[in-house]
Structure formats: C-alpha cells, structure tokens
Amino acid sequence: MTRPRKRVHLAAHFPGVNNTTVWADPRSGSQIDFASFVHLARTAERGTFDFFFLAEGLRLRELKGRIHDLDVVGRPEALTVLSALAAVTDRLGLAGTVNATFNEPYELARRLSTLDHLSEGRAAWNVVTSSDAFTGENFRRGGYLDRADRYRRAGEFVELSRKLWDSWQPDALVADQDSGRFVRTGDVGAFRHQGEQFTVEGRFTLPRGPQRHPVIIQAGDSDEGREFAASAADVIFSRHGTLEDGRAFYADVKxxxxxxxxxxxxxxxxxxxxxxxxxxxxxxxxxAAEIRRLQVGPQTAIAFLEQVWGRDMSAVDPDGPLPDIEPNLADGVSQGRAAHGDRASLAAKWRTIADEKRLTVRELVIEVTGRQTFIGTPESVARQIDEHVQADAADGFILVPHLTPGGLDEFVDRVVPLLRERGVFRTEYTGGTLREHLELT
Known part of the structure; x- marks a missing residue:
C-alpha cells in the first residue's frame, strides 16, 4: 500500500545572530527596527508558513576580549518583538528562543501564556540551555549550573510550565448572565510543585491559552538533547540538512x-x-558561491580559525595556507559562543581538508561552514525539499535567508507556488493555532 504524500512544513528564521547576513549587500537592512521584523513576518505569512522564529543571545559575544562586531549588537528581546508582531499578523506562528537556565518557570510561563492569548494560539518556545559561566555573569546566580545538569533543569522547567498552563481548568470561571461577572466554579490557578530543581506553589494568573500549551521547540543535538526532545518537544530545530544525515537523525529521534x-x-x-x-x-x-564569499570575509575566516585553534591568529593571511601551528587546547579566545567540543579533533579534520583540497584559510572556512542547503532553479529547489520530506529526512525546514529583511521574498514568490503545485504545501491556512498548522496531535 502506497503511503500518502507527507505535507511539507516551513518556517522562517530572522537571521543575524551569526555571520549569516550579507551586510555588504545594499538591500541589507536594520536588525533592530521593528519594520524589519514586520517585513519578514508578513512575507512568511503571505507564504502560509507555519511560524516565524527568533533566536536570541543573553550576552554580547567577545573575541579576544572585545565585542565581536560581526555578530548582531542590540537585538531586541524576543518575546517583546513577537508580542508586537501578534498585532500585525493573523495566522503565522510566533516562536522565540528563551533560556531555561537563566529564567524562572512561573515568570516565563506567564510571558509565554500572555503571547499565546494575545496571538490567539500562535505562541512557541524554543527551549535552550546554558552552562556558560561567561553568560551567567549577567545574572544573580552566575555560571552556577554544571553542564551535566542543564537538561535536568530544562526538563523539569518544561514539566512545571505545563503544570502552570493547566492549572486553570476549562470551566474554572463562568460568566453569570444576570450580573455580568465571572463566577468561580472550581479552584482557579492553584499549583504546587516540589522537584529536584524547583519548589514552588501559588496561583497562576492566566487561564489556559487557545492551544492549551505553547508549542515547544528544542535544538540540542547531543544524546541528552535528543532524549529531551523525544520526551518533551513538539518540534526539533535540527542542523542535519543533508539527505543522508537527515534520515539518520530523523530515524534516531523518532x-x-x-x-x-x-x-x-x-x-x-x-x-x-x-x-x-x-x-x-x-x-x-x-x-551560492558568491553568498558564501560575502558571508565569510577575511576577518570572519580568521575569527573562525581562532575559535578552533584557541590562539590569536591575526597575523595569518586569510588568503594563504593554513599555518603549521598547533591549537591551544587549554584556553580559548572566544566567549559567548556554543562550544566547539573536541577542538583537537576538529583542528585535525580541518587540516586534513585543507591539505587534501589545497585550500586557503578563507576557502577552508567556507568549505567547513557551508550553509546553502538547497541550490538550483525554483523547480529543482521545490523538488529537493519535497524529496527530503518524503524520504523521512525531515518534516519540513526552517529557512534562514541571507538578507534582512527581504531575503525570504524570492522564495515565497518563486518556490512556494511550485510546492503547492506538487500538492505538498497548503494554499491557505485552514486552522487558527500553531498546533493546527503543524498538525500536532
């Protein structure tokens, strides 16, 4: 029996927390002005995407003790931006990255529930964690959380948040027709939780949201991250974009x-x-090649090299060969970025690639950080996306354009109609909540 064709799910990522945006392009606009967020969100909604996605960092990244000016400086807080976008969009889901290490469940659950009510059921939370003491210095508790504990805290954080969202029973308050007031018929918002990470009790201030719980997104790729996603997430924001890697990741997590x-x-x-x-x-x-050259300029190439080698490499010619210098594994020069893991193995891998392909430093960084997942005509890109989804390499994709804010326009105008012609992408929204868009049961 032939399996029905799967529907493709699409979301739009507002770029800018890494070197994705091509700043040299004259069409590149502000990363801060609200008009930029509105433009990209409305383009995604015009394309009937599932949701709009904002990343966020809690501290400005530093390289060699200085602000790394190739990152975005001054990005507004995610949930505030999404709440404003709720007023200028109608159906598009609104997803924000919020850290479970440096927030508290009651306060964050209340903010997410507020967004869900304001948007009539379109809120989503990308749950991230941090064991980074550098980031923790911005907070009262500092870098107190051991790396091994970050998913234990995140798991209990999500569990407690759902308990708070469910604390109001659907019929806890009913309207009295004579007085016009709400009448209490049950215990409103009461909760009590005692666990390894949190001990709290009280009353939650908001009734259940239109989709009961905001959608939970998770992006961890470690074994602990995959297990956390399998236990608690509705969506995984994966980095496995190739067909082979995508199928292996998909099968493992499912x-x-x-x-x-x-x-x-x-x-x-x-x-x-x-x-x-x-x-x-x-x-x-x-x-695609030109975009990558613009994304990885000389300064960016050296910055990537320094992050892996843990040394000041400013004297290295980015258009010359990889220098015969061993990495400094004891220290690092970059703070606020996700850890590279085993830097010794990564440096050895980079050297092998550079030697085999005779690449300059800049060419090497372009090679190992390549981002163009889909390259081709609109017809071939639509076909590639469909093939990935039908082959169980993904359920859809979160698209990261290289321009802000207009980088998604061409995709919506030229690729989305072809996905619709293939019968794998909606022509209009049929539901109101993000859970309905994602077909979550």
Whole structure:
C-alpha cells in the first residue's frame, strides 16, 4: 500500500545572530527596527508558513576580549518583538528562543501564556540551555549550573510550565448572565510543585491559552538533547540538512518517542536550511558561491580559525595556507559562543581538508561552514525539499535567508507556488493555532 504524500512544513528564521547576513549587500537592512521584523513576518505569512522564529543571545559575544562586531549588537528581546508582531499578523506562528537556565518557570510561563492569548494560539518556545559561566555573569546566580545538569533543569522547567498552563481548568470561571461577572466554579490557578530543581506553589494568573500549551521547540543535538526532545518537544530545530544525515537523525529521534508513549506524528523535525536560487543551475551555483564569499570575509575566516585553534591568529593571511601551528587546547579566545567540543579533533579534520583540497584559510572556512542547503532553479529547489520530506529526512525546514529583511521574498514568490503545485504545501491556512498548522496531535 502506497503511503500518502507527507505535507511539507516551513518556517522562517530572522537571521543575524551569526555571520549569516550579507551586510555588504545594499538591500541589507536594520536588525533592530521593528519594520524589519514586520517585513519578514508578513512575507512568511503571505507564504502560509507555519511560524516565524527568533533566536536570541543573553550576552554580547567577545573575541579576544572585545565585542565581536560581526555578530548582531542590540537585538531586541524576543518575546517583546513577537508580542508586537501578534498585532500585525493573523495566522503565522510566533516562536522565540528563551533560556531555561537563566529564567524562572512561573515568570516565563506567564510571558509565554500572555503571547499565546494575545496571538490567539500562535505562541512557541524554543527551549535552550546554558552552562556558560561567561553568560551567567549577567545574572544573580552566575555560571552556577554544571553542564551535566542543564537538561535536568530544562526538563523539569518544561514539566512545571505545563503544570502552570493547566492549572486553570476549562470551566474554572463562568460568566453569570444576570450580573455580568465571572463566577468561580472550581479552584482557579492553584499549583504546587516540589522537584529536584524547583519548589514552588501559588496561583497562576492566566487561564489556559487557545492551544492549551505553547508549542515547544528544542535544538540540542547531543544524546541528552535528543532524549529531551523525544520526551518533551513538539518540534526539533535540527542542523542535519543533508539527505543522508537527515534520515539518520530523523530515524534516531523518532525511534526514541515510543519510550515516552508518543507517536511519530507528535514531533516535527525541521532542520535549518538556506537556499540560493537562479534561472539555471549554473547561475544558482554561482550565486551560492558568491553568498558564501560575502558571508565569510577575511576577518570572519580568521575569527573562525581562532575559535578552533584557541590562539590569536591575526597575523595569518586569510588568503594563504593554513599555518603549521598547533591549537591551544587549554584556553580559548572566544566567549559567548556554543562550544566547539573536541577542538583537537576538529583542528585535525580541518587540516586534513585543507591539505587534501589545497585550500586557503578563507576557502577552508567556507568549505567547513557551508550553509546553502538547497541550490538550483525554483523547480529543482521545490523538488529537493519535497524529496527530503518524503524520504523521512525531515518534516519540513526552517529557512534562514541571507538578507534582512527581504531575503525570504524570492522564495515565497518563486518556490512556494511550485510546492503547492506538487500538492505538498497548503494554499491557505485552514486552522487558527500553531498546533493546527503543524498538525500536532
């Protein structure tokens, strides 16, 4: 029996927390002005995307003790921006990254519930964690959380948040027709929780949201992260964009769901994806190469090298060969970025690639940090996306354009109609909440 064709899910990521945005392009706009957020969100809604996604950092990144000016400086707080976007969009989901290490469940659950009410059921929370003492210096408790404890805290944080969102029973208050007032019929908002990470009790201030719980997104790729996603997440923001890696990741995470009593359809896997379009395959390939050259300029290439080598490499020629210098594994020069893991192995891998392909430093960084997931004509990109989804390499993709705020326009105008022609993408919204868009059961 032939399996029905899967529907493609799409979301839009507002770029800017890394070197994604091509600042040199004259079409590149502000990363702070509200008009930029509105433009990208409305483009995504015009394309009937599932949701709009904001990343966020809690401290300005530093390189060699100085603010790393290739990152965005001054990005507004995510949930505030999303609450404002709720007023200028109608159906688009609104997803924000909020850290579970440096926030408290009651306060954050209240803010997310507020967004869900204001947007009539379109809120989502990308749960991230941190064991970074550098980031923790911004907070009262500092870098107190051991790396091994970050998912234990996050798991209990999500569990407690759901308890708070459920603390109001659907019929806790009913309207009295004679007085016009609400009458209490049950225990309103009462909660009590005692766990390893949190001991709290009181009353939650908001009734259940339109979709009961905001959608939970998770992006961890470690074994602990995959297990956390299988137990608690609705969507995984994955980095596995190739067909082979995507299928392996997809099968691994979906297989874990059964131990938590979940069905595969209850978790959507949506890798980050970029794209480069052209009227011909050759034009698209040339455009992709040019985008990467602009994303990885000389200064960025040296910055990436320093992050892995843990040394000041400012004297290295980015257009010359990789220098014969061993990495400094004891120290690092970059703070506020996700850890590179085993830097010794990574440096050895980079050297092998550089030697085998005779690459300059800049060419090497372009090679190992390549981002264009889909390259081709609109027809071939639509086909590639569909093939990935039908092959169970993904349930859809979170698109990261290289321009702010207009980088999504071409995709919506040229690729989305072709996905609709293939019968795998909606022509209009049929539901009101984000859970309905994602077909979450």
């Amino acid at each position: 297989r874990r769901l059964a131990r938590y009593g979940r069905e595969p359809a209850t978790l959507k896997i949506m890798p980050a994806a970029t794209y480069a379009l052209g009227d011909t395959e050759e034009e698209a390939a040339e455009r």
